[in-house]
Amino acid sequence: MSGGKSDNKARERVLGAVRRALGVRGGENARLAIVRGRLENRPRGPVPARGNLAAPGRVRLFMQMAAGADATTERVKRNEDILPAVEKFLAAHDLRHELVHGADAFIAALDWGGHKNIRRREGVARGSDEVSLTRAFAGVAETGTLVMLSGPDNPVTLNFLPFSQIAIVEAGDIAGDYETVWQRLRQHLGDGTMPRTVNWITGPSRTADIGQMLLLGAHGPARLHIIVVG
Amino acid sequence: MKVTTQSFVDNAREALSDARLGEAIRFAGRGSVARRQAVVDRLPEFDALRDAARDIKTHTLQYLDVYYEQYEAKMREAGGHLHFAPTAQDACDIVLDICRKAGAKNVTKGKSMITEEIGLNAYLEAHGLNPVETDLGEYIVQIRDEGPSHIITPAIHLTPEQVAEDFRRVHTDLPADRDLSEAVTMVHEARAVLRERFLAADVGITGANFLIAETGSSVIVTNEGNGDLTQSLPRVHVVVTSIEKMVPTLEDVSVLLRVLARSATGQELSVYTTFSTGPRRENDGDGPQDYHVVVLDNGRSAMLGGEQSEMLRCIKCGACMNHCPVYQSVGGHAYGWVYPGPMGAVLDPQLLGIEAAGHLPNASTLCGRCEEICPVRIPLPRLMRNWRTEQHERGLDSARARLALVLWLALARRPRLYQAATRIAARLLALLGGKTRRLGRLPLAGGWTAHRDLPAPEGRSFHSQWRAQRDKRQ
Numbered sequence: 001m002s003g004g005k006s007d008n009k010a011r012e013r014v015l016g017a018v019r020r021a022l023g024v025r026g027g028e029n030a031r032l033a034i035v036r037g038r039l040e041n042r043p044r045g046p047v048p049a050r051g052n053l054a055a056p057g058r059v060r061l062f063m064q065m066a067a068g069a070d071a072t073t074e075r076v077k078r079n080e081d082i083l084p085a086v087e088k089f090l091a092a093h094d095l096r097h098e099l100v101h102g103a104d105a106f107i108a109a110l111d112w113g114g115h116k117n118i119r120r121r122e123g124v125a126r127g128s129d130e131v132s133l134t135r136a137f138a139g140v141a142e143t144g145t146l147v148m149l150s151g152p153d154n155p156v157t158l159n160f161l162p163f164s165q166i167a168i169v170e171a172g173d174i175a176g177d178y179e180t181v182w183q184r185l186r187q188h189l190g191d192g193t194m195p196r197t198v199n200w201i202t203g204p205s206r207t208a209d210i211g212q213m214l215l216l217g218a219h220g221p222a223r224l225h226i227i228v229v230g
Numbered sequence: 231m232k233v234t235t236q237s238f239v240d241n242a243r244e245a246l247s248d249a250r251l252g253e254a255i256r257f258a259g260r261g262s263v264a265r266r267q268a269v270v271d272r273l274p275e276f277d278a279l280r281d282a283a284r285d286i287k288t289h290t291l292q293y294l295d296v297y298y299e300q301y302e303a304k305m306r307e308a309g310g311h312l313h314f315a316p317t318a319q320d321a322c323d324i325v326l327d328i329c330r331k332a333g334a335k336n337v338t339k340g341k342s343m344i345t346e347e348i349g350l351n352a353y354l355e356a357h358g359l360n361p362v363e364t365d366l367g368e369y370i371v372q373i374r375d376e377g378p379s380h381i382i383t384p385a386i387h388l389t390p391e392q393v394a395e396d397f398r399r400v401h402t403d404l405p406a407d408r409d410l411s412e413a414v415t416m417v418h419e420a421r422a423v424l425r426e427r428f429l430a431a432d433v434g435i436t437g438a439n440f441l442i443a444e445t446g447s448s449v450i451v452t453n454e455g456n457g458d459l460t461q462s463l464p465r466v467h468v469v470v471t472s473i474e475k476m477v478p479t480l481e482d483v484s485v486l487l488r489v490l491a492r493s494a495t496g497q498e499l500s501v502y503t504t505f506s507t508g509p510r511r512e513n514d515g516d517g518p519q520d521y522h523v524v525v526l527d528n529g530r531s532a533m534l535g536g537e538q539s540e541m542l543r544c545i546k547c548g549a550c551m552n553h554c555p556v557y558q559s560v561g562g563h564a565y566g567w568v569y570p571g572p573m574g575a576v577l578d579p580q581l582l583g584i585e586a587a588g589h590l591p592n593a594s595t596l597c598g599r600c601e602e603i604c605p606v607r608i609p610l611p612r613l614m615r616n617w618r619t620e621q622h623e624r625g626l627d628s629a630r631a632r633l634a635l636v637l638w639l640a641l642a643r644r645p646r647l648y649q650a651a652t653r654i655a656a657r658l659l660a661l662l663g664g665k666t667r668r669l670g671r672l673p674l675a676g677g678w679t680a681h682r683d684l685p686a687p688e689g690r691s692f693h694s695q696w697r698a699q700r701d702k703r704q
Contacts, residue, residue, distance in 0.1 A: 007313055014314040014473065014527045018295045021534035026295050035296040038289075038478050039444050045282035045485035046275045065498065124516040127429050143499040150517060157516045160458045178484040192304060194445045196510050196517045197462070200503035205455040208495075209367035209383060210413040211390035212258050218366055218417060219424065220455025220502065 051142035051176030065144025069203030071224040101133040104153040125161035132158035139174035150197040165221040171230040234566035238589035241564035262552040265496025287543035304446025308508030318348035334432035340457030341365035342437030364456040379562030382548035434460035438471035467518035474542040489605035494547040543606040550600035572600035591617035660689035
């Protein structure tokens, strides 16, 4: 959609009205400097102390908060333990041993040869997919939140279309607070750069729109199983 | 959405006599107040976060034009298209134009109060498109041909039995005798029906809780995941939002997100918080191919710089209506437009004109609970009083209210007359109060005493007691 003349006129009308109401002309150096300063310094607000823990406590808080949001969690020691945990989850919920996942190298490197009974497809989710296997960029202990980055490694639809989602997060990637994860993302992708979507996920999908009764699985996954590794 | 703010008094009377409505609202209200309190009690930093949230919004509004320039550069860099809409009509036209150029027929919608404000569904329908609300609450009010009665929980005024009736009426391809006695069955039914719509959609429209200048991102917050299916499956994602949603950085939005869900639904965080930046990337297998953001003004810029600008901090959490004794009595529809409760009583007169929405800032006891719990500390009672003052100054209040004020002014300006009058009134009321010292009925205040007694004065006015004290001491 090209901008066009009417778009420019509308832009000037709105921003002009904003400037008139604020009593400014726009382009004042002092104002530009203040905005630039804030965007460069990115001051932090109050960060809840609850997430400020050493690694073992942080992982415990993450799992506890995620469980509080109705996710199921388990912790495994080594990467080899992941697929047995996946199988256990599928069996416990009487699910077909079929799942969809992205091109994530960590997932690709799992011992699929040793678990040939799990049928898998690599790609984006389709309406017919029952289970997805995803890997989180990070976890946030303060609220038990997963941070997922969209892209070929973990396509965004894996987080929303299937009825059950399994998410792997490495214990070392669990941070105390959101700010720490943003900082890590800037190092990962460069300042001010984002993937198409960053998804914070805190528990499975829910609604309370009918009679105020909280029910899981409104549109997204009704089950979210988190496997913490390491 | 049809505006019936002018008939608030009749709307309210009707709502008060609707027992089923009263039951639904009060049940929901009690739960939401308790849930918020519980989650707030678990976070010692909550009040400090509210201060920080207020300051972030105040700062951003002061430099709003500069932040938009920054935001625009970043979102364009990511491949997005930005459109400014001075009026509701402009916004509708822009969205329709995008849909037409995309050759769209089916449109899915995430929950967005701004699209309610501009009446987008009706506009798209009138031009041959088929917009479907996908938030369960919004879907329910859409199939009932109603507006939302709450900005967070749109179908809060309905009981499960009413929803079952509507599902039976609308989902006619399902067996008519199916069991819908459990809410969970209805949720699954809606999931299946709407899943088809998601997969068939050409354009997905969402709102935005925030825009981020640092990264050029828009943010939505949902519990169902419908907003994400709405924006990830169709070819085109359109965000419809309003000018005051801007925040500077990812750090700033983190502060606001910490107060938003706790205030709105009493959750530590909503299930899905999604930061969207531009269309899908080169190697992405999903996500929209086009990303548009439509930013609506619709009278908001006029609030900047003045007293009412504090209202532009609002993050639409709905806590003020959950805590409002008036909203909790009459529900959201009585207010007569998109935004009900205390925040609506301040915002609606700005967007509709005080002539149309003048009842709303008067429909408040000014008890102050809304200000006490507001996550961005908006002084809602003061802003409502400002509207009352403007109404009076422009002669828009009722003849009866004006007469009462003129009489009161005449009395208050004449100390001797005032003291004599209050002395007599205090004695008279003391006599009327009798031994119980309570007044069950009062002339001119029947509405007040219908529900409670007025404690009777002791017999002497404050002035005369004060004078007696002073005389004693001297």
